[in-house]
Amino acid sequence: MKESLTIGKLATASHVNVETIRFYERKGILKQPKKVGAFRHYPHHYIARIKFIKRSQELGFTLKEAGELLSLSVKSQSKCGDVLEKTEEKIHEIEKKIKDLKEMKKSLERLANCCEDRSLPLSECPVLECFMVKGKEK
Amino acid sequence: MKESLTIGKLATASHVNVETIRFYERKGILKQPKKVGAFRHYPHHYIARIKFIKRSQELGFTLKEAGELLSLSVKSQSKCGDVLEKTEEKIHEIEKKIKDLKEMKKSLERLANCCEDRSLPLSECPVLECFMVKGKEK
DNA sequence: CTTGACTCCGTACCATGATACGGGGTTTAG
DNA sequence: CTAAACCCCGTATCATGGTACGGAGTCAAG
Structure with a gap:
């Protein structure tokens, strides 16, 4: 029966709920x-x-976006050009997320270092400022 | 009045709703x-x-996590050691997110390349396979 | 042919992260 | 003093991404 799964079998096999x-x-x-x-x-x-x-969801895409990505892969009537465009859009989104996360990481590392230096109570530590340095206006 | 904002002023200044x-x-x-x-x-x-x-939310943290991160920065009664631990935990989470996003990006790039080579209808292109190569069991 | 496992569908409900509404109190400018 | 503009609080509503429930139909083994 490799060509036919009931919903229950599919659910089990793909680790989701029916x-x-x-x-x-x-x-x-x-x-x-x-x-x-x-x-x-x-x-x-x-x-x-x-x-x-x-x-896709684990990587921060919404369900709707996940569906879009999936349909890129699946729709055989779409031209490679269309797919390429949407794919590159998503790639840029991902790049931006990576960039932002790296900044966030840096901020946290600054916080960590700022604590490592001295074992003082945090009140002595200019932490919030430490966090906010790269805060951007939108 | 630099020391006192009403909720409305604060909302305006921080670009959120009251x-x-x-x-x-x-x-x-x-x-x-x-x-x-x-x-x-x-x-x-x-x-x-x-x-x-x-x-924090933009970077994929939940509101609760954002609150935790914030309180790291704000709680002056916590010791640097405690803060350090939680901060490093968050750093690792961020690193994992970055890693996952990089993998996702690679997958998308493979898809893009697979289309770039030929301007065929997508049906000629083994796309889904292209996507799934790094699919991990959990 | 019956019984149990599975499926059908619609609807209700849950958590998260807001956003809106409405009836009232306050505050400030004219 | 009064009216606009703002704030109070509780409650309702919304979108997203599911999960649960219940009555009914179906399928497969014994």
Whole structure:
């Protein structure tokens, strides 16, 4: 039966709840599969799709964005050019997140160092300032 | 009046909604300031605090985590050692996020390259596989 | 053919992070 | 003194991303 998973099997295999799969379908994130009788039957590659969604979410994409990324990979009627554009957009978003996180890390390291130097009560330590140096106006 | 902002002034200055500030106070994320009569009066540095919360959130921390980070900076009764520990924990979390984002970026770049080579319909392109190579079991 | 496991669907509910509303009190400028 | 502008508080509502429930249909083994 490698070509057909019930929703329960799919859920187990991709480590999510059955309800979550139904939820994704209602939201249009996951394409509804063909039904055999009244029951959904999923091709095996849906496991990869769900894992992809979960991975995307872990990396800070919303469910909707995860769906967009997924559909880039899946829509065979789209041209490579279209895909490229959206993909590069996402790459830039990721780069920005990385950059911001690095700044945040630096701020925290400054805080850490600022404490390492002396084992004083924190009141002696200009911490908040330490944090805020790179605070940007938006 | 550099030492006293009403909630409205604070909200304007830190680019959030008045309700958001009240919400943070209800949740214990932001310490309630002294009241002058019935009205909250905030020291000027609350602007920095709120900005800090917002910055943390942008970087993928929950409100609760943002509050924890903030309180690291603010609690003068905590010892540097305690702070150091929590701070380093957060640094590791950030490092992990950066690492994951870099992997995601690589995956997206592989997808992009895979499209760049040929301007074919995507159906010719083994995209989903391209994405999933680093998919990890959890 | 029955029984148990699984599925169907709709609806309700949960947490998080806000945002809005409404009836009242206060404060300040004219 | 009065009216606008602001603040108080509680409560309701919203979006996101699920999770749970319950009554009914279905499928597969014995």
